[in-house]
Amino acid sequence: MTKQVFEGIKVADFSWVGVGPQVGRELAEHGATVVRVESHKRPDTLRSASPFLDNSPGIDRSAFGTAYNTNKYGISLDLTTSRGKEVAGRLIQWADIVSDGFTPGSMAALGLSYDEAKTINPGIIYFSTCQMGQKGPLSRFGGYGEFGAAYSGFCHLLGWPERTPLPVVNAHTDFISPWYVVMTLIGALLYRRKTGEGMYLDQAQIEAGITFLGPQMLDYFANNRVAGRMGNHDPYWVPHSVYPCLGLDRWIAITVTNQQEWECLCRVMGSGLLENPKFTTLRSRKQYENELDEIIGRWSKDFLPHQLMTLLQNAGVPCGVVQTAEDLLNDPQLKERRHFRFLQHPVIGKHAYNAPAYHLSRTPNDIKKAGPCLGEDNAYVFSEILGYSDEEIEDMLIDGVITTDADVPDVLKGAK
Amino acid sequence: MNQKPKAFLAGYRVLDLTDEKGQFCGKLLGDLGADVIKIEPPEGDAARNRGPFYKDMPDPEKSLHWFFTNLNKRSITLDIETADGRAIFEQLLQGADFVVESFAPGYMNQMGLGYEELERIKPSIILTSITPFGQKGPYAHFRTTDLVGVSMGGLVRLFGENDGPPVRFSAPQFYYLGSIHGAMGTMIAHYHRELTGEGQYVDVSCQQATVLANRISVETFDLLKINPRGAGPNTPVPRPTPPGPVSIPIVKKCRDGHVIAFIMGGSQAGFVKSSRALVEWANQEGMALELKDFEWEKMDGSTISQAEINTIHDIIDQFLLTRTKTELMTKAVEREILLIPVNTTRDLAESPQLSHRGFWKEIEHPELKDRLKYPTWPVQWTGMPPYQPQCRAPLVGEHNLEIYEEELGLSKDHLVMLKTQGVI
Numbered sequence: 130m131t132k133q134v135f136e137g138i139k140v141a142d143f144s145w146v147g148v149g150p151q152v153g154r155e156l157a158e159h160g161a162t163v164v165r166v167e168s169h170k171r172p173d174t175l176r177s178a179s180p181f182l183d184n185s186p187g188i189d190r191s192a193f194g195t196a197y198n199t200n201k202y203g204i205s206l207d208l209t210t211s212r213g214k215e216v217a218g219r220l221i222q223w224a225d226i227v228s229d230g231f232t233p234g235s236m237a238a239l240g241l242s243y244d245e246a247k248t249i250n251p252g253i254i255y256f257s258t259c260q261m262g263q264k265g266p267l268s269r270f271g272g273y274g275e276f277g278a279a280y281s282g283f284c285h286l287l288g289w290p291e292r293t294p295l296p297v298v299n300a301h302t303d304f305i306s307p308w309y310v311v312m313t314l315i316g317a318l319l320y321r322r323k324t325g326e327g328m329y330l331d332q333a334q335i336e337a338g339i340t341f342l343g344p345q346m347l348d349y350f351a352n353n354r355v356a357g358r359m360g361n362h363d364p365y366w367v368p369h370s371v372y373p374c375l376g377l378d379r380w381i382a383i384t385v386t387n388q389q390e391w392e393c394l395c396r397v398m399g400s401g402l403l404e405n406p407k408f409t410t411l412r413s414r415k416q417y418e419n420e421l422d423e424i425i426g427r428w429s430k431d432f433l434p435h436q437l438m439t440l441l442q443n444a445g446v447p448c449g450v451v452q453t454a455e456d457l458l459n460d461p462q463l464k465e466r467r468h469f470r471f472l473q474h475p476v477i478g479k480h481a482y483n484a485p486a487y488h489l490s491r492t493p494n495d496i497k498k499a500g501p502c503l504g505e506d507n508a509y510v511f512s513e514i515l516g517y518s519d520e521e522i523e524d525m526l527i528d529g530v531i532t533t534d535a536d537v538p539d540v541l542k543g544a545k
Numbered sequence: 546m547n548q549k550p551k552a553f554l555a556g557y558r559v560l561d562l563t564d565e566k567g568q569f570c571g572k573l574l575g576d577l578g579a580d581v582i583k584i585e586p587p588e589g590d591a592a593r594n595r596g597p598f599y600k601d602m603p604d605p606e607k608s609l610h611w612f613f614t615n616l617n618k619r620s621i622t623l624d625i626e627t628a629d630g631r632a633i634f635e636q637l638l639q640g641a642d643f644v645v646e647s648f649a650p651g652y653m654n655q656m657g658l659g660y661e662e663l664e665r666i667k668p669s670i671i672l673t674s675i676t677p678f679g680q681k682g683p684y685a686h687f688r689t690t691d692l693v694g695v696s697m698g699g700l701v702r703l704f705g706e707n708d709g710p711p712v713r714f715s716a717p718q719f720y721y722l723g724s725i726h727g728a729m730g731t732m733i734a735h736y737h738r739e740l741t742g743e744g745q746y747v748d749v750s751c752q753q754a755t756v757l758a759n760r761i762s763v764e765t766f767d768l769l770k771i772n773p774r775g776a777g778p779n780t781p782v783p784r785p786t787p788p789g790p791v792s793i794p795i796v797k798k799c800r801d802g803h804v805i806a807f808i809m810g811g812s813q814a815g816f817v818k819s820s821r822a823l824v825e826w827a828n829q830e831g832m833a834l835e836l837k838d839f840e841w842e843k844m845d846g847s848t849i850s851q852a853e854i855n856t857i858h859d860i861i862d863q864f865l866l867t868r869t870k871t872e873l874m875t876k877a878v879e880r881e882i883l884l885i886p887v888n889t890t891r892d893l894a895e896s897p898q899l900s901h902r903g904f905w906k907e908i909e910h911p912e913l914k915d916r917l918k919y920p921t922w923p924v925q926w927t928g929m930p931p932y933q934p935q936c937r938a939p940l941v942g943e944h945n946l947e948i949y950e951e952e953l954g955l956s957k958d959h960l961v962m963l964k965t966q967g968v969i
Contacts, residue, residue, distance in 0.1 A: 134733055134736055134740075135736075159733060177812060178761075179761075179765065179769075179783065180761065180764055180765040180767075180768040180769050180771075180783075181768070184784070184785055192761070192764035192767065192768050196761065196764055256924075261898055262898070262925075264901065264902065265897070265898045265901035265902050266878075266897050266901060267874070267897070267898040268898070270877065271881070272883055272885060273883070275780075275805060275807075276805055279804075279805040279885050279886070279887045279888065280885050280886065280888055281893070282888050282889065282890055282892075282893055283714060284803075284805060284887045285803075285887050285888060285889050286714050286715040286716050287704055288706075289706075293777070293778045293796055294796055294803055294887055295704050295706075295775060295777065295796065296796050297704075298703055298704065298760070298775070298780060298781075299703050299758055299760045299762075300760055301714075301718075303760070304722075304757060304758035304760070305725065305758075306923070308728075309922070309923050309924050310924060311733075312573070312577065312728060312729055312732045313553070313924040315733065315735070315736050316553030316554070316577060317553075319553070319736065319739055320553065320928065320929065322739070324549050330924050330925070330926050331924065331925045331926075332923060332924045333898075333902060333923060334923075335899075336899070336904055336920065336923035337923040337924075339904075339923075340923055341716070341718060341721045343614070343919070343920060344610040344613050346893065346894070346918075346919075347612060347613055347918075348609055348890070349893075349894055350894065350917055350918045351599050351600065351917055352597065352599070354597070355889050355891050356715065356889070357715065359715040361710070361712055361713055363690075363692070364596060364597075365596055369690075369692060371692075371701065371710050371711055371712075373710075378774065380696075380701075380702075380710060380711055381696075382692045382693050382697075382701065384693055390688075442688065446688070447687075447689055447690045447693050448688075448693055449687070449689065449693035449694065449696045449697035450696065450697065451696040451701050452696065452699050452702060453772040453774075454699065454702075454759070454762040454765060454766035454772050454773060455766050455772055457698075457756055457759070457763050458767065460697075461682070461683045461684075462678050462679070462682045462683055462684040462752065463752070463753065465681060465683065466750055466753055468750075468753050477768070480764070480767050481763055481764060481767040483756060485726070485753075485757075486723070486749055486757060487673075487726055487727060487729065487730025487733075487747050487750075488679070488747070488748040488749075489730060489734055489737075489745055489746075489747055490745045490746035490747075490748070491737065491743055491744075491745035491746075492733070
């Protein structure tokens with residue numbers, strides 16, 4: 130294996146839930162040493178969220194709890210104890226990067242703010258990511274990804290115009306925000322190389338989300354138009370929707386962006402569609418869009434989704450199956466890209482992880498370690514990285530500084 | 546120590562050959578301070594014809610879509626398929642650090658401009674290719690649009706009504722996702738180059754970028770053999786039968802629109818605290834009294850029935866209907882309630898939080914005699930000057946003279962000849 134890009138870069142990862150951990154993961158998958166700090170007393174929310182092995186809860190049984198933590202070392206530490214703070218200090222001294230994913234003020238309350246970290250390690254690069262950013266009238270708002278996605282405009286744009294907007298169940302901003310942090314962190318690492326100075330980074334996740342609605346925002350600023358829900362229709366293209374296919378709850382997206390593609394679709398469908406005066410021009414197709422959708426739907430429902438996709442793609446029509454999770458796991462294109470990696474987890478067993486969307490020709494990712502069980506790497510981190518003696522480690526265990534399964538609140542215990 | 550840089554990528558140059566699929570990648574590199582040169586075909590980039598348009602005037606110089614994804618770039622026109630155009634491109638390559646492209650897989654190789662060729666000309670170059678499915682594989686040459694892409698990436702299946710069709714965001718995301726992952730891969734490659742001097746090839750799949758935004762759906766199938774799907778304005782809670790799945794309503798009507806609220810209990814202390822705080826507030830206003838002594842911590846997500854859930858929610862919904870989005874948000878922060886408004890673009894433009902952070906930056910559009918507001922880089926930093934947009938999106942070939950004459954030293958006669966031949 131060639132040397133990895135971030136080999137030698139050390140990250141003290143205090144973050145939790147969605148955004149911060151994905152930042153550390155991206156670095157860890159390219160060679161950084163990332164130590165994730167957690168506590169049994171207040172485990173990461175994702176550890177008590179579905180999906181669990183055998184649908185039976187437990188802090189080491191959730192694939193949500195492992196998904197964003199590949200290649201990391203996991204330790205369990207009670208940061209509210211004075212000894213725990215001292216350990217955190219040693220970790221910050223060791224690190225190049227500190228990550229904070231809490232509600233503003235939480236790290237300061239633990240004595241681990243940027244200013245305090247800088248005293249310990251003057252060259253430290255420290256990032257904070259939260260919904261609203263560190264300052265401002267709403268900065269204290271703590272919430273989940275669905276909330277950020279609603280505040281930044283995505284919920285209002287999901288669904289049909291005459292119906293209630295739909296919740297953004299993928300927590301969309303959680304999958305935009307981390308990438309901005311990674312890019313900025315790389316800038317900060319290079320800045321430190323040039324100047325010797327560290328840096329503090331402050332991310333508002335709602336802002337990251339809004340950058341994916343740029344044209345809609347400009348449409349408001351320039352034209353005073355408030356973007357609304359359009360179902361699967363498009364303001365400029367027609368036909369443009371999802372249509373039923375053979376099978377239970379199966380759908381295909383079919384879109385036509387010019388006259389040539391329209392003619393291709395009509396040729397495949399036959400039945401005089403091309404000659405139908407209602408659909409001759411773009412304008413008339415838009416006018417009779419619902420009727421056209423019905424005609425296409427009546428035709429598409431007799432085809433298997435992947436079969437219809439091949440047929441229409443071969444004919445030159447942009448289309449694609451509305452893929453389910455199961456489809457994604459079996460998708461030959463994603464297999465070609467080695468998108469899913471199956472890693473052995475001590476409790477869950479072998480299970481699926483996502484790989485990065487970019488392939489680097491000279492410095493490829495190396496995804497080798499499943500997201501850790503809580504405290505899985507205590508032994509290695511406390512002795513090898515932080516240099517504590519066996520005695521000291523034992524004391525910390527006895528004093529509850531290093532937390533264990535016994536510290537898990539009863540309501541979260543679940544199956545063993 | 547060297548002089549302090551003024552921006553992360555100050556002094557680095559990007560040659561941007563992309564169409565709508567990859568333009569946002571170059572925009573992000575420009576945001577970080579790179580000098581991005583958009584190379585358009587002589588007739589102008591096709592994405593200039595994408596709406597919406599400034600004041601609804603369909604004009605290639607007024608596309609708001611184009612304005613946004615080409616902010617912080619300069620523009621030259623060049624037909625790289627001609628021998629003269631190619632020679633000029635090679636000359637430009639000497640002074641470039643990054644090339645970003647989004648042609649169909651194989652096009653750059655066919656043109657003799659694949660990574661190996663570019664590396665021969667400029668060994669430290671980073672070439673980034675952004676395509677719907679990546680360079681190789683059975684779907685590599687599929688035709689896509691946003692709806693097709695987000696469907697193939699699994700995102701559309703996650704949204705929809707309970708028994709209706711799935712649905713996409715009414716705002717394209719597929720190429721934005723591919724582009725931001727492309728920019729991130731490019732930055733990682735750049736870091737490697739700063740340490741070693743080596744360039745490399747970055748091959749990006751928008752489909753993979755979309756799958757990464759599926760949150761936990763594939764893991765759910767992997768462990769539970771359940772395919773997550775939309776459940777209307779509710780959060781689905783997949784449970785094996787019995788007792789079978791339930792769904793928790795989370796999008797709620799208020800006086801002037803909608804809000805999202807997590808009204809739950811059970812093992813999660815945060816949910817219990819929030820639900821109780823909301824009920825307390827409602828009680829003080831003389832509403833939701835039925836829930837005054839409700840024991841939220843005893844609510845068991847693994848056994849509760851849909852009817853019980855609905856009863857609780859109906860009571861709280863009555864209260865929410867009496868308040869506005871702004872009132873609800875203010876109290877949510879004050880009382881730590883898990884509730885937030887469903888914002889429209891107008892709400893965002895008026896958000897006190899965003900103004901406080903200086904999120905909107907005005908940029909001059911001299912030919913429109915107007916200034917437009919743009920979102921800033923969503924991470925603030927210390928040490929360097931704060932993010933400031935360098936320039937509005939360029940006009941077609943606006944910087945031809947600047948680049949061709951002043952920088953490459955081409956004579957006016959030569960440029961006229963190239964123009965006549967349709968090269969620039």
